[in-house]
Every structure is written in C-alpha cells, then in structure tokens.
Amino acid sequence: MIRACIFDLDGVLVDTAKYHYLAWRRLASGLGFDFSEQHNEALKGVSRMTSLDILLDVGGMRERFSQAEKEELAARKNGWYVDYISRMTPDEIVPGVVRFLEDVRRAEIKIALGSASRNAPLILERTGLAHFFDAIVDGGMVSAAKPDPQVFLLGAELTGVEPAACVVFEDAEAGIEAARRAGMRSVGVGTSRTLAQATMIIPGFEGFTVKDLTERLEK
Ligand code: G6P
Numbered sequence: 556m557i558r559a560c561i562f563d564l565d566g567v568l569v570d571t572a573k574y575h576y577l578a579w580r581r582l583a584s585g586l587g588f589d590f591s592e593q594h595n596e597a598l599k600g601v602s603r604m605t606s607l608d609i610l611l612d613v614g615g616m617r618e619r620f621s622q623a624e625k626e627e628l629a630a631r632k633n634g635w636y637v638d639y640i641s642r643m644t645p646d647e648i649v650p651g652v653v654r655f656l657e658d659v660r661r662a663e664i665k666i667a668l669g670s671a672s673r674n675a676p677l678i679l680e681r682t683g684l685a686h687f688f689d690a691i692v693d694g695g696m697v698s699a700a701k702p703d704p705q706v707f708l709l710g711a712e713l714t715g716v717e718p719a720a721c722v723v724f725e726d727a728e729a730g731i732e733a734a735r736r737a738g739m740r741s742v743g744v745g746t747s748r749t750l751a752q753a754t755m756i757i758p759g760f761e762g763f764t765v766k767d768l769t770e771r772l773e774k
C-alpha cells in the first residue's frame with residue numbers, strides 16, 4: 556500500500572542543475588580555474604558546502620580558505636543562483652510531472668517534498684508547484700544531508716504516513732540510499748547507472764501513472 560509519495564526537487568521535478576552549474580562555474584572562473592559540466596555531475600544531490608569543497612578541490616585550493624571565507628564564497632554563488640531561479644516559470648517543470656502529481660492527488664496519496672535545497676520554497680513558488688504539497692521539507696529544516704534519511708523521515712512524519720508506506724522519487728545515488736535507510740521504497744528517475752539500488756527505475760514521468768507505480772512496486 557502506498558500512502559505518500561516523497562519527491563526530491565532538483566533533477567526530479569525541475570531541472571535546476573543548469574543554474575547551479577552556471578553559478579558554480581562563475582565562482583570558479585573568478586577564482587581562476589575552469590569548472591566543466593562533467594565536474595558539475597558530482598554536485599547533484601550534494602549539499603551547498605560540500606559542493607563548494609568539491610569545486611575547490613577541482614581548482615586545487617580547498618586548503619587556501621578559512622571557514623568564514625568559504626561561507627562567503629558559498630553565499631556569493633547562492634546570490635547568482637537565486638537570480639537565475641527567481642526568473643523560473645512553470646515551463647521549466649520536467650515533462651509529465653504535473654499530470655503525474657494530479658494522478659497522485661486523485662488516488663488520495665499524500666505528496667511531500669524532501670529536498671536538500673534551501674531554495675526549494677522559492678522554486679516551488681516560481682514554478683507554481685507549491686499547491687500540490689501536503690508537506691515541504693527543505694535543506695533549512697534538517698541538520699544531516701542525504702544519504703542521511705532525516706529529510707525523508709521528516710516528510711513522512713509531517714504527512715502522518717509510516718515509512719513503509721512511502722515511496723521516494725530521486726535522481727541521485729545519495730537520495731536512493733537515504734530512502735533505503737529510512738525504510739522506504741524508491742523510484743530512480745533518469746538513466747544513470749548510479750540509480751541501480753532503487754526499487755524501480757523510470758526514465759521520466761511522461762506516460763507514467765499511479766497504476767504503473769503500484770503494479771510495479773507490489774509485484
Ligand atoms: C540539491 C541539488 C544540489 C544542491 C543542493 C543544495 O540537492 O541537487 O546540487 O547543492 O540541493 O541546494 P541549495 O539551493 O541549498 O544551494
């Protein structure tokens with residue numbers, strides 16, 4: 556029985572990776588090194604400060620900055636990122652997502668957000684997705700990042716559904732692992748081989764229904 560669907564945001568409901576990338580690349584460029592799209596792959600699903608450490612490693616300069624300086628660099632990147640996402644529109648919702656969320660609602664299954672991003676509320680507001688959610692857990696509400704299960708356990712608690720009746724939708728390996736540690740089943744969204752640990756994998760939401768979900772999970 557599925558009673559709640561918990562969605563990751565970046566890379567599942569909206570494609571914000573490109574904006575994170577533009578902002579991180581701008582930071583790297585200001586520090587005098589190149590940050591490629593391939594490097595950016597390693598930042599998906601990773602918290603802001605850990606992302607900064609990974610980026611500084613690419614430039615070989617992690618040790619050069621104090622904690623206070625790192626906070627300042629992360630804040631600078633976030634300022635640019637917020638500029639980008641403030642201009643987002645509903646057109647940037649991943650294809651098939653709105654129809655699937657409507658289907659979930661119709662099936663009287665709760666909907667929660669479980670995102671590592673502190674900017675999640677702004678993105679939901681800009682894209683017009685906020686009204687679908689019974690509970691929103693963002694990066695500002697948890698102390699431990701995925702693969703720690705905290706973000707999903709809090710989502711379950713806020714919707715009043717036990718973990719065993721929750722399904723997590725994720726595009727990142729750390730998120731699939733967080734779902735497993737929370738005692739929840741998971742749907743890996745995408746084609747990446749890193750999703751192999753998910754209970755099931757879908758390439759995207761187009762044509763995907765709650766009936767498909769329950770049939771495949773309860774097989
Ligand atoms: C998501 C994204 C990561 C991002 C993290 C924190 O997990 O996939 O790329 O670093 O959120 O986002 P924030 O908006 O708080 O910097």
Ligand code: MG
Binds near residue numbers: 565726
């Ligand atoms: Mg993600």
